[in-house]
Amino acid sequence: METMQHNQTHADTCFACVEACERCLTACLEMGASDSKGHNMTACMKLCRDCADFCMMCGRLDARGSAFSSQFMALCADVCDACAEECEKHAAHHAHCKACADACRACAEECRKMAGTD
Structure with a gap:
């Protein structure tokens, strides 16, 4: 039963990331x-879209x-890291990022x- 709870936590975390990415994308x-401020948000939007798709499939x-x-x-972890890195560039100016x-x-x-790569 512990494994099932851990899997549920993982799925919940993935779906929460999907929601955050979708909200960020919409705001951008x-x-x-x-x-x-003149910051180009194109890379942020592209990564949010990719990340949301990866997290949905992962969950x-x-x-x-x-x-x-x-x-x-x-692979999803790598995409999440890339998205986080881009969003962190704008985090001081945008709460959604x-x-x-x-x-x-x-x-x-x-x-x-979950992948055993930590």
Whole structure:
């Protein structure tokens, strides 16, 4: 039963990251390609989109007990790190980027634990 709880924690963390990425992407889209400080938000938007997709699939593979879960979790952690790094560039100016970076870091950590690569 402990493993099932750990898997549920992982899935919850993945889905929380999906939500944070989607919120960040939407906020960036509403700002346009550049924010009021002149920062280009294109890379942030692209990474949020990729990260949301990876995290959604990672959570789904975990939920179904896929034989490919651990490999995908390791890759998902790398995508989450890349997204967090980009969002952290804008975190001082945008709360949605800070929230996204935090969710991505938590997801990357959880994915690495589950994949056994931490």
